Amino acid sequence: METRAFQKIYTKITQITKATCSLQATGVGNEELAMVHGRLAQVVKIAGDNVTLQIFSGTEGIPTNAEVVFFNKPPTIKVSDELAGRFFNAFGQPIDGGPEIEGEEREIGGPSVNPVRRKQPSELIATGIAGIDLNNTLVTGQKIPFFADPDQPFNQVMAMVALRAKADKIILGGMGLTNDDYLFYKNVFDNAGALDRIISFVNTTEDPPVERLLVPDMALTAAEYFAVDKKEKVLVLLTDMTLWADALSIVSNRMDQIPSKDSMPGSLYSDLAKLYEKAVQFPDGGSITIIAVTTLSGGDITHAIPDNTGYITEGQLFLRRDTEIGKVIVDPFRSLSRLKQLVIGKKTREDHPQVMNAAVRLYADAANARTKLENGFDLTDYDQRTLSFSKEYSEKILAIDVNIDTEQMLVTTWDLFATHFSEAEVGLKKELVDKYWPGKN
Amino acid sequence: MSTKSNLTVGKVTGIIANLVIVEVHNPVSQNEICYINHEGTDLMAEIIKVMGNKAYVQVFESTRGLKPGSVVEFRGHMLEATLGPGILSRNYDGLQHDLDVMEGVFLKRGNYTRALDHEKLWDFKPLAKAGDKVEAGDWLGEVQENSIPHKIMVPFVFGGNYTVKSVVKAGQHKIDDTIAILTDVKGQEVKVTMVQKWPVKKAIRAFREKPRPFKLLETGVRTIDTLNPIVEGGTGFIPGPFGSGKTVLQHAISKQAEADIVVVAACGERANEVVELFTEFPELEDPRTGRKLMERTIIIANTSNMPVAAREASVYTAMTLAEYYRAMGLKILLLADSTSRWAQALREMSNRMEELPGPDAFPMDLPAIISNFYSRAGFVYLNNGKSGSITFIGTVSPAGGNLKEPVTESTKKAARAFYALSQQRADSKRYPAIDPIDSYSKYLEYPELQEYLMKNIAEDWVENVMLLKNILIRGKEASEQINILGDDGVPLDYHLTYWKSEVLDSVILQQDAFDQIDANCPMERQKYMLYKVLEVYNAEFSFEGFEEVNPYFKRMINQLRQMNYLSFESDEFAQNEKEFHKIIKERRVA
Ligand SMILES: Nc1ncnc2c1ncn2[C@@H]1O[C@H](COP(=O)(O)OP(=O)(O)O)[C@@H](O)[C@H]1O
């Protein structure tokens, strides 16, 4: 970002904290970008002539007589078709050795879509993973995170989902990504021959954490270009949003804001919502779907970050290692897709909603039986049958390596019902039982 | 109210996110509205604190790019709602700007649209005549708005007594036309049009009295109507962790409740949930009138990505619209999802102003703010003796799902019905996940309501409802004992107690909000099913051992649930009822 000739250069910083600098300056706009001692910064507070800047890469070594130049504009990104296939840092600068992007310059983190201009999402995203398609069906225009412990294979599952999702563009927003994971994504997309559909904005663990704050807005502004201007189906992958929120708390704590729960800023809900609500289905076919990762610490979903996220997103997906079958499954209890009812039984077979619920109910019965067993009680015949059902159900439906279509998932589940239970025990609507119970017709 | 002829002007001196500090040397008042001129665009804001010659204003917009020195114009009035015919069926933002007439896909700052159509002609019919003594809220005439007779009233800001000098004859009028001339006690004439303004943070008190509510408000949700009923003019709240079913429950109530008008305030929650209303309500029918739901609905959408300061305004705007229609003698249902987001908006502002925080960093006066708001609901008798009501149900989104937090606790003090959603019930797909034991409706203790229920539903209704609560508690105790001592470690009776409560849980409490038929259960049908469940409860069964109990009751539950899915009193329904009687006979001994 070049400086222009008429720009005023300030050289007297009055206050320096770990993340911010303050100085006397006039004519400065809120949220405007600046360069401080060669580092990018943004205006976060104006009190009379006193302007406070957040320095993205930290303030180490900044002298009080550092040069400060204001850009007279908020952070922007240049958008055009040239973005496809390229890799950028958090500021939108190429990191793949390629040329700068030519295109229209747009402010990132722009305004929200008027809710009456949205269309109700109704297009199913098939992933082949039964734990998702059957129990937690995804829809274009949805926003949903994986809630996962750091050691779970969420990046693998997310890459798999992305590639199967038939999106026109996949935009990766990597925050605090390890270099290995960054290369993993690059390889998977490359091997799938999908690189020309992928755009990446990456902040790795080697980059300053505060820079991460820009990544989702960069990714989503690029997404809006393709979804609105080009009417494309865009899938945005954001990983790891916990590290994004951590960066947010670093900044707000250093600005002496009163922290609320878990040292997070009181505005965390609004800050997260501003990003996630960029997911949208437009009437003319363009859409933005967001799949994110929120890592948990010790599986605690009551921590402010997953908690606020859960209140914003349209469901959440939990991965869990099922020790009995030795595989990772999509946990049917805690996972939820809130938009599934817009498509299941409508875009899929009529029995889908009921079959899905019945199976989860029986799976819950199995969990109760397991508790009984652990407490040293005898199991009834029904308990035994729920246990054998649950094992097969894990293996054939919940495991993430299952790759079948939705109709096959339903057929498999009916077979499991008939193998282990009576009709009354499954408790489905009679008209469905008459039609789909194996061997009935 | 005064309107200043010379607007007070100030100048921006500080900006912290959407809190802006304005230097102003003329008088301004707390909560006064002002507009900040930012490069030709006016950004609406409200004064929330004054210190010396500095006004602290919260801006209802993003302040990106705003610079010190920008000119601020104060308007001499608080945030107001515009009240007149044409509000129904509209989709507003939190400040009552019409979302449908805004241009473009994205919300543009300062793109303020008018709340009402000022060109439309309405068929006006006079109700008052020259010589009538009137006061604020009295009806001067009416126009037909959708299916609602919309009263044109003496504006609420008119203090004291007036005499009608003239009212225009029946005919077509625009909302700004003068439809009546009144004279005040001093003989001064005042003109009345069909549109008036009211500051949203003040309650409209144009009614004679507010008795305790006593009439059941049917929602079609069994676990509410039967077990913990809400009343016309009552207040209730629905706290629950995310995903426990707050929104689905509120949507169900909004579709089914027996109200003349439904006002939905989508306050800081998901845009797609509002889109669901936009999409479905114009198609769905009001089960009582057969007219489209949208005709009786007003939606205030301030979703989570819309300006935070307007979130607080949105619930007040919604309440003011509800009060306006209540003054016409109508039954209003007001729903807000979620009141926690509004509280959080207050917290964000209070933190920015560096106020001394209360618990969880919420402002100290949060409990007062909440109870003040809930107190605006209620059943009222108007000056003309007619009645009207606002029933208010808000959701609460407690952090971490823990009900020991300021918003839940403050709301508990203000609202009289408590519908606690339980994570555990939601996890096991027992929807709606209202915990039947923790939840309560204080109205059930009101002799007024008890009398109403006994008269309108059944003589033994209240008694039976109390019995149901007992059955649930005993069922829970039995299940705990079984879990501790094992299936064979408890007497057979424990299993029966538990399974009888399971019948009640599965058939009455659980209800499929997405099933065409089961979703909405009229009182008549609730009563019918309740007696079925009591039949099971009152029966004595014989079993050889506990192993037989579970499969038997599973069959019974399955059979009764089938009935819930069938048209009431259809042939199939009767068929299934017969099956149920067969099952009950198999083992009944008394
Ligand atoms: N009554 C119900 N019947 C069936 N499913 C329900 C019901 N209530 C909630 N659900 C399920 O739970 C999900 C979350 O419900 P929602 O009301 O959005 O939760 P909350 O508002 O508490 O976060 C829904 O998308 C739906 O799948």
Ligand SMILES: [Mg+2]
């Ligand atoms: Mg909700």
